[in-house]
Amino acid sequence: METYNVVIIGGGPAGLAAAVSAYDAGEHSILVLERDTQLGGILNQCIHNGFGLHTFQEELTGPEYAQRFIDRLIERKIEYRLNTMVLDITREKVVTACSRADGVTRIQAKAIVLAMGCRERSRGSLNIPGFRPAGVFSAGTAQRLVNMEGYLPGRRVVILGSGDIGLIMARRMTLEGAKVLVCAEIMPYSGGLKRNIVQCLDDFGIPLKLSHTVVDIEGKDRVTGVTIARVDSHMKPIPGTEEHYDCDTLLLSVGLLPENELSRGMGVELSPVHKGPVVNESLMTNIPGVFAAGNVLHVHDLVDYVSEEAETAGRQAAAYAAGSLTDETGREIPIETGGGPRYTVPETLDPARIGDQLTIRFRVGSVMKDRRVNVYLDGDRVLSRPRRVMAPGEMEEVLLTRKMLDGHPDLKSIAIKVEEG
Amino acid sequence: METRNLTCIRCPLGCQIEVKMEGKEVVSVTGNTCRRGDIYARKEVTNPTRIVTSSVRVSGSRTGAVMVSCKTAADIPKARVMDVVKDIKDLVIPCPVAIGDVLKQDVAGTGVDLVATRNVE
Numbered sequence: 001m002e003t004y005n006v007v008i009i010g011g012g013p014a015g016l017a018a019a020v021s022a023y024d025a026g027e028h029s030i031l032v033l034e035r036d037t038q039l040g041g042i043l044n045q046c047i048h049n050g051f052g053l054h055t056f057q058e059e060l061t062g063p064e065y066a067q068r069f070i071d072r073l074i075e076r077k078i079e080y081r082l083n084t085m086v087l088d089i090t091r092e093k094v095v096t097a098c099s100r101a102d103g104v105t106r107i108q109a110k111a112i113v114l115a116m117g118c119r120e121r122s123r124g125s126l127n128i129p130g131f132r133p134a135g136v137f138s139a140g141t142a143q144r145l146v147n148m149e150g151y152l153p154g155r156r157v158v159i160l161g162s163g164d165i166g167l168i169m170a171r172r173m174t175l176e177g178a179k180v181l182v183c184a185e186i187m188p189y190s191g192g193l194k195r196n197i198v199q200c201l202d203d204f205g206i207p208l209k210l211s212h213t214v215v216d217i218e219g220k221d222r223v224t225g226v227t228i229a230r231v232d233s234h235m236k237p238i239p240g241t242e243e244h245y246d247c248d249t250l251l252l253s254v255g256l257l258p259e260n261e262l263s264r265g266m267g268v269e270l271s272p273v274h275k276g277p278v279v280n281e282s283l284m285t286n287i288p289g290v291f292a293a294g295n296v297l298h299v300h301d302l303v304d305y306v307s308e309e310a311e312t313a314g315r316q317a318a319a320y321a322a323g324s325l326t327d328e329t330g331r332e333i334p335i336e337t338g339g340g341p342r343y344t345v346p347e348t349l350d351p352a353r354i355g356d357q358l359t360i361r362f363r364v365g366s367v368m369k370d371r372r373v374n375v376y377l378d379g380d381r382v383l384s385r386p387r388r389v390m391a392p393g394e395m396e397e398v399l400l401t402r403k404m405l406d407g408h409p410d411l412k413s414i415a416i417k418v419e420e421g
Numbered sequence: 422m423e424t425r426n427l428t429c430i431r432c433p434l435g436c437q438i439e440v441k442m443e444g445k446e447v448v449s450v451t452g453n454t455c456r457r458g459d460i461y462a463r464k465e466v467t468n469p470t471r472i473v474t475s476s477v478r479v480s481g482s483r484t485g486a487v488m489v490s491c492k493t494a495a496d497i498p499k500a501r502v503m504d505v506v507k508d509i510k511d512l513v514i515p516c517p518v519a520i521g522d523v524l525k526q527d528v529a530g531t532g533v534d535l536v537a538t539r540n541v542e
Contacts, residue, residue, distance in 0.1 A: 037484070047490035047538065048474045061474055063490050063539035064520055147476045150487045175475065175506045195430040199471070202428065203499070388454070389435075 012041020166253020
């Protein structure tokens with residue numbers, strides 16, 4: 001059996017950043033496993049710009065952003081295998097992978113970084129009535145077809161869901177000559193970034209209908225029409241509000257789910273809220289030496305934050321492999337979220353294992369205005385930041401510093417709250 | 422007096438901004454809650470620009486790639502966006518292509534070049 005100190009599952013933005021940071025932390029026995037024909041993951045099909053504002057202080061397209069990290073990987077001569085699908089990982093960190101070139105291989109790792117990303121929710125998870133014709137695509141599939149394969153999936157398009165990929169595809173399909181009729185969103189607010197609503201819908205006069213959903217898909221072989229209707233506060237369609245659109249395509253942009261089949265298989269504890277592994281301050285899961293970062297951990301809005309998070313996971317994986325990250329100190333303090341955050345990443349922290357600072361990321365459950373994000377250590381408010389508006393579509397973060405922690409040497413409780421005032 | 426309504430994109434707040442204009446002159450900006458909104462609104466009503474991103478066909482790729490992604494090297498007037506995508510519709514670029522290679526000079530007469538945003542062998 002082959003052995004590597006750090007094995008990284010996935011060669012997308014999270015896997016690339018984790019590999020580079022593990023290397024820079026002094027670990028040179030690293031292997032990245034990628035199932036696609038190339039590194040870069042989803043960034044390869046995200047040809048729009050807006051990536052890297054935080055990381056590189058410039059606006060890059062997805063492929064350009066990916067290439068910056070691929071270059072770093074290659075400069076360091078970090079090993080990677082393409083066309084290689086990981087089938088199974090055991091608790092003992094034996095990775096079983098297969099590829100055309102090598103057949104089935106088994107690799108013993110000292111530390112593992114889970115970086116498998118996420119995938120789109122599909123029609124099957126929505127319960128939309130109607131036929132099952134061709135012409136119903138997830139927004140990401142349409143994105144790949146248009147940007148990488150050179151096909152336009154349809155001419156007259158209805159979009160269900162206002163996630164960022166759906167908004168981006170509204171613009172992309174319009175530029176390629178399709179007519180995007182409407183974007184329907186079941187929630188009373190959009191799940192996408194503001195700049196995407198303005199630059200992808202408003203710029204092209206595409207209406208966004210909030211509190212609306214698809215109630216019927218027509219067409220036997222190919223979509224011929226879609227009916228949308230307004231929903232009430234329980235998200236039930238209101239009779240009499242139906243509107244029919246003649247179209248040949250329905251794009252679904254209805255959410256992303258972290259891809260955790262491998263994690264589940266090896267016994268990693270998953271959060272019922274963000275659907276990714278429950279992790280501590282080192283981004284380590286309940287299995288010692290197994291770390292997670294990026295969209296497999298929780299779905300991000302910005303790749304910059306994926307890279308940042310994965311750098312932490314890579315560094316910690318290197319430390320674990322080198323024996324300098326201890327397993328458990330018995331002081332894992334859960335981060336409480338009474339009022340506001342739906343979840344936090346990390347979920348727990350051990351003050352002894354935090355360096356200069358710790359970034360805690362979270363999302364709120366509904367749109368909130370004129371609030372403060374307050375952080376309490378043993379009931380003392382150590383941080384209070386005003387937020388004019390918070391929305392579920394925009395990830396929030398707070399920075400816990402060494403200085404705050406040092407002021408509470410016998411720390412027993414941590415709470416992050418979103419409060420009025 | 423013309424009135425333009427905008428949604429500010431400078432932060433998640435998304436202020437609804439009303440801009441009053443006299444011809445090409447901005448008379449007033451209201452509804453914004455910070456200075457960034459004022460700057461955004463004035464630029465957006467007087468000289469709105471966008472970077473256009475797209476992808477065009479390639480030929481002779483060693484890896485079997487069909488398309489190369491591309492962008493305008495700088496932002497162009499918003500009103501010219503459709504002209505740019507029409508102008509590059511039938512482009513076929515021979516491989517290899519590297520990030521930053523000029524795929525078409527002065528695209529649609531905008532004075533801006535179209536450049537590749539990925540490496541294709």
